[in-house]
Each structure stands twice: as C-alpha cells, then as structure tokens.
Amino acid sequence: MENLSFEESLEKLEEIVNKLENGDVPLDDAIDEFTKAMQLVKVCNTKLNNAEEAIAKIVQDNGELVDFNVNE
Amino acid sequence: MENETYTVSQINAYLNKMLKRDPNLRIVYVKGEISNYSVSPTGHSYFTLKDEKSQLSAVMFKGRKHNLKFEPENGMKVIVKGKIEVYEVGGKYQLQASRITEDGIGNLHIAFEQLKKKLDKEGLFDDAHKKEIPKYPKRIGVVTARTGAAIRDIITTIKRRYPYCEVLVFSTLVQGDMAAPQIVRQIKNAQQYDIDTLIVGRGGGSIEDLWPFNEEIVAREIYSCKIPVISAVGHEIDVTISDYVADKRAATPTAAAEIAVPDIKDVKYKLNQLNLRINKNINDKLKENRLKIDNISKKQVLKSPESIYEIKQMHLDNVIGKLNYASKNIISQNRNRLIKTESKSILKNPDEVIRAKREIFLRNTDKLKILNPLLTLKRGYSIAKVDDKVVSSAKDVKSGDQLDIEFDDGTVNTKVI
Numbered sequence: 001m002e003n004l005s006f007e008e009s010l011e012k013l014e015e016i017v018n019k020l021e022n023g024d025v026p027l028d029d030a031i032d033e034f035t036k037a038m039q040l041v042k043v044c045n046t047k048l049n050n051a052e053e054a055i056a057k058i059v060q061d062n063g064e065l066v067d068f069n070v071n072e
Numbered sequence: 073m074e075n076e077t078y079t080v081s082q083i084n085a086y087l088n089k090m091l092k093r094d095p096n097l098r099i100v101y102v103k104g105e106i107s108n109y110s111v112s113p114t115g116h117s118y119f120t121l122k123d124e125k126s127q128l129s130a131v132m133f134k135g136r137k138h139n140l141k142f143e144p145e146n147g148m149k150v151i152v153k154g155k156i157e158v159y160e161v162g163g164k165y166q167l168q169a170s171r172i173t174e175d176g177i178g179n180l181h182i183a184f185e186q187l188k189k190k191l192d193k194e195g196l197f198d199d200a201h202k203k204e205i206p207k208y209p210k211r212i213g214v215v216t217a218r219t220g221a222a223i224r225d226i227i228t229t230i231k232r233r234y235p236y237c238e239v240l241v242f243s244t245l246v247q248g249d250m251a252a253p254q255i256v257r258q259i260k261n262a263q264q265y266d267i268d269t270l271i272v273g274r275g276g277g278s279i280e281d282l283w284p285f286n287e288e289i290v291a292r293e294i295y296s297c298k299i300p301v302i303s304a305v306g307h308e309i310d311v312t313i314s315d316y317v318a319d320k321r322a323a324t325p326t327a328a329a330e331i332a333v334p335d336i337k338d339v340k341y342k343l344n345q346l347n348l349r350i351n352k353n354i355n356d357k358l359k360e361n362r363l364k365i366d367n368i369s370k371k372q373v374l375k376s377p378e379s380i381y382e383i384k385q386m387h388l389d390n391v392i393g394k395l396n397y398a399s400k401n402i403i404s405q406n407r408n409r410l411i412k413t414e415s416k417s418i419l420k421n422p423d424e425v426i427r428a429k430r431e432i433f434l435r436n437t438d439k440l441k442i443l444n445p446l447l448t449l450k451r452g453y454s455i456a457k458v459d460d461k462v463v464s465s466a467k468d469v470k471s472g473d474q475l476d477i478e479f480d481d482g483t484v485n486t487k488v489i
Contacts, residue, residue: 007208010343017346020353027361034354041347048340054211054238056227058218059261068218068241070227 004040006047013040081160088158091165097156102128102167103175106148119144121152121167129166130154139171141278149175173279180279184286187313191288196295196317203300203319205331208339209268211238212332213299215258218243222275222304222325229329237333240265246274251284256293263298270297271328272314273304285312294318304328449480 004012016037020030058068078086091097104121111117115134120127130152132140144150154169191197212230216222218241227239242258245251255272262270272294274282284290285305291313294301303318304325315321322328373380441447449455455478456463463469469488477484 005208005210007206010208010339010346013343013346013350017350017353020350027357030354030357034350037346037350041343041350044343048236048336048343051236053231053235056231056239056241058241058243059265065240068227068239070224 004043006044009040009043009047013037013044016040080163084158084160084163087165088160091156091158099153099155100167101181102130102152102154104128104150104152106144106150107146109144109146117144117169119146121150129159129164130169131159131166132169132172136170142174144172151175151181180283180286184313187286187288187291188316191291191313191317196291201295205300205302205320206268207334208234209237209333211240211265211267212329213240213242213262213265213267213270215242215244215255215262215270215272216274216325217246220246220275222246222273225275225324225326226271226304226329229326230333233330233335234333234339235336240267245284247277247281247284252287252290255284255290259290259293259297259301267299269302269332270299271302271304271322271325271332272318273302273322273325273328274306275325276307276310279310282306282310282312285314287313290314291317302328302331446480449478454479 016033019025020033020037025033056068056070057065060066102121104123104127107120107122107127109117109119115137117132117137119130119132121130122128132154150172151174152167152169153171153173154167156165157168158165195201214223214226216226223241230237230239240262242262244254244258246255259270259272272285272290274285282305285303294303294314295317300320301318302320302322303312303314304322304327305312305314306324308323311321320331322331369375445455456469457476457478458469458473460476463475469475471488473488475486475488477486
C-alpha cells in the first residue's frame with residue numbers, strides 16, 4: 001500500500017468508502033475494508049504532510065535542471 | 073402607396089433597417105487605405121477607407137479603441153472589421169469599426185480559418201483524442217518564455233495551490249518567426265522527462281504575437297504529444313489553433329495552472345471527508361450489530377444460561393430420586409422376605425416342628441378312623457346301593473329295583489317287593 005501514488009491511494013480510499021456506503025458488506029469484510037481504508041488515510045496524510053515543497057526548475061539546452069526563480 | 077411621400081428621416085431609417093437586416097453586412101472585413109483620419113473631442117475616430125476607385129466612410133467609437141494595437145495614420149494599409157450602418161443624421165452609410173489591423177495581418181485571419189478547417193476535418197480537434205489531465209500531478213512541464221507574466225503566473229499559482237508539484241520550465245521564444253520551431257522542439261524535449269501534464273502557452277498579445285500558436289507544426293506537435301497538454305495562450309478572448317488541438321484549453325496561464333493542479337485545501341478537505349464518512353459508516357455498522365447482539369442477549373435463555381441446565385437438572389434429580397426410592401424398596405422388600413423366612417420356627421427349631429406335625433397327623437388319623445365307613449359296617453350297619461349309588465332315603469327305591477346290600481364281609485343282591 002505504501003507503494004501506491006497519492007492519487008491511487010486517494011482513489012482507492014474513495015472506492016472503499018463508496019463500496020461500504022452503497023453495498024451490503026458483511027461486517028467482517030467491512031472491518032477488513034475499514035482497516036484498509038484507515039491505512040490509506042494514513043498513507044495519504046503522511047504523503048501530504050511529508051511532501052516537500054517543490055522548487056521550479058528550468059531545463060537548460062544541455063538538459064541540465066537549474067533552479068528557477070520566478071522573480072529573476 | 074406608389075405616390076406616397078416620405079420624409080428624409082423615414083428614408084434614412086428605412087435604409088438603416090434594410091442594411092441592418094442583411095447578415096452579410098453585420099460583420100465585414102474591409103481592406104483599404106486610411107485617409108482623413110481625425111479624432112473628435114469626444115474621443116471617437118473618423119476616417120475614410122479608400123482604394124483606387126472608391127471610398128467608404130468609417131468610424132471607430134472610443135469604446136472600441138482599446139482593441140487598437142497601433143495608432144492609425146493616414147496612408148496606412150489596413151483591414152477594418154466592423155458593420156455597415158446608416159448614420160441617419162448625416163444621411164450617409166458608414167463602416168462602424170470594431171477592430172483595425174494592418175493589412176498583411178488580415179491574411180492571418182484567412183490562414184487561421186483555413187488551418188482550423190483543415191485540422192478539424194482531419195479530426196485533430198476530436199474529443200476522442202483528448203487525454204485526461206492527471207488530478208494529482210507530481211511534475212508539470214511548461215513550454216513558454218522564461219521571462220514574462222505567463223511563467224510567473226503559472227509558477228505562483230501552482231505554488232499557492234499545490235506546492236508539492238514540481239515545475240519544469242522549457243523556455244522558448246513565443247513570438248516571431250523563430251518561435252514555432254522552438255515551441256515544437258521544447259514540446260518534444262518535454263516528453264523526455266517524467267512529466268504528468270504539459271502547459272503550452274504565453275501571455276496576452278496581438279494576433280501576430282500569438283501567431284506561433286496558430287502554426288500548423290505547433291498544432292500537430294501538441295496533437296501527437298504523449299503528455300496531456302493544456303494550452304494557455306493570451307487572454308480569454310484569444311483563441312488559437314493550439315487551444316483547439318490541446319487536451320484542455322485554459323483562458324489564461326493562471327487558469328492553466330488551476331486546471332493542472334488541485335488546491336491542497338480541497339484535497340485535505342476531501343481526504344478528511346472520506347475519513348469521516350468511513351468512520352461514520354463503520355460506527356453505524358458496529359452500532360447496528362451491537363443492537364442486534366443486545367436484542368438477542370435480552371432473551372431469557374442467554375440472560376440466565378443456567379436456566380438451560382436447571383430444568384435438565386430437575387429432571388435428573390427426579391430420576392435419581394425415583395431410582396433411589398426404587399432401589400431402597402427392592403432392598404427392603406428382600407430384606408423383609410429374608411427376615412420372615414429366617415423367623416420361621418422350622419428353621420429355628422426343626423425337631424419341635426416335626427413333633428407337633430406328627431401329633432397333628434396322629435390326631436387326624438384317629439379322626440379318619442372314626443369316620444371310616446368300613447368300621448361302621450363292622451358294627452352291624454350295611455349300605456344299600458342301586459346301580460352303585462348309595463340309597464340314603466326309602467323314597468329313592470321303588471318296587472322291583474335291584475338292591476345291593478353291602479355288609480362288612482360281602483354283598484347280597486336283593487329285590488324290592
């Protein structure tokens with residue numbers, strides 16, 4: 001589950017929530033799904049909280065990436 | 073009607089109405105040379121458009137002049153976009169200009185329409201070819217000029233909304249003849265990088281400024297680009313071929329950035345909502361099941377489980393009681409019988425019993441001796457019998473009967489007389 005991208009995690013989470021809300025899921029399965037969902041929430045939160053602010057870069061003619069300052 | 077007389081105003085109003093009704097005159101592009109150009113104190117521009125043979129009055133109202141990219145001068149060859157109308161007060165028809173472009177640029181409009189038609193026919197604008205723009209991109213590529221408002225707006229917007237997204241700038245000329253090939257090269261270049269979405273565009277400018285984004289090579293490169301492309305050329309009103317062919321058109325560079333990345337506030341809100349929803353869902357489910365359990369456990373049998381075996385135990389006790397009673401009974405009966413048997417005197421004192429029995433026996437023998445009929449016969453009595461039956465009454469015999477008289481020492485046969 002850690003390997004999922006943020007988008008995949010969020011989509012999976014959404015899928016589980018919808019499934020639980022719409023389907024008649026037996027309690028045992030629901031608890032399994034819930035556990036999974038809680039892990040996904042954690043993964044998403046971790047990803048969001050640990051995400052570092054990205055710096056814009058400019059691709060130079062030689063392919064090198066150089067930090068790009070908007071105020072230049 | 074034929075001879076009806078009209079006022080001047082009526083004629084002019086009628087002509088105005090007629091001209092306005094003609095769809096061909098609603099939007100016209102007129103090519104000519106500017107002469108008699110003047111600006112009135114109210115700010116409106118009046119001029120005459122002329123060619124070798126003819127001339128046409130024209131006016132551009134003050135409110136339209138923000139569209140002007142240059143200050144018109146006499147002798148300038150221009151293409152004027154506008155509509156033909158009658159100026160009723162002056163009794164003359166004129167071209168009411170909405171846009172004036174230098175001639176040569178006018179050809180661009182034609183080129184634009186031609187290319188648009190061609191690519192549309194080829195299916196380059198079809199929705200079926202449009203790629204989905206990723207919702208949570210990690211890296212956005214921007215093909216635009218490294219200086220200027222466009223790249224600044226894009227980067228600031230992305231940083232404000234979704235700061236985790238990296239922006240890769242692929243700098244290119246965005247106007248002039250050299251721009252289109254550079255734009256094409258940078259779109260190709262961008263595909264070498266791991267990019268989720270590519271923004272291609274520039275800030276506002278004149279139609280000539282925006283022209284590279286109307287070039288066929290740029291349109292085809294955007295079309296074949298493997299990365300989803302958002303076009304962001306100029307302002308709201310400017311629409312380029314790139315906009316038609318891109319997967320998504322943004323009205324401005326800022327709008328492109330807003331399409332390219334989500335707002336982190338929305339993402340956090342959504343995540344929070346999902347979290348709340350699933351927790352509520354599972355809690356409801358648990359509550360529901362708990363209620364079921366409660367209902368079941370309220371049933372007497374589960375409330376006091378001992379009641380299940382209490383009844384059984386009662387049965388058991390009952391059976392055991394009976395069993396005990398029965399066995400005791402059997403034992404006591406047998407004991408009683410044993411005691412009785414033991415108490416019989418024959419066992420206690422057999423000789424005495426035998427003597428007593430003998431006495432009784434002897435007494436009975438004496439009685440038998442007394443009752444023996446044979447002894448009676450010895451004493452002189454006899455027994456009369458008819459046909460072996462004892463005759464005990466005189467009435468039992470009649471005359472002629474054979475009568476046997478038994479004596480002690482023999483029988484005499486007689487006959488009743």
